[in-house]
Amino acid sequence: MKEWGLIVWIPQFAISIASPLVIFLALAVWLHNSCGWGGWVIAVGIVFGLITAVIGFRDTARAMLAASGHSKKSRESASIIMNNR
DSSP states (O other): OHHHHGGGHHHHHHHHHHHHHHHHHHHHHHHHHHSOOOTHHHHHHHHHHHHHHHHHHHHHHHHHHHHHTOOHHHHHHHHHHHHHO
């Protein structure tokens, strides 16, 4: 039944990845069009958007793992057990 509770995380996961990229890209296009900045501002917007999307992916994935009951300690103890065999 825990898996059903994780379904609510799917929209959050998508939003945390897509929204930073869209926001930074929209800001970059606006700066390019309204202020007359060069095309480099769009490249910078894409880079910042991708970086924040990766951070959002990481944070949401960690929260999903915590909500599902998995933790870093359980993964470490499992690896210790497997290494002792």
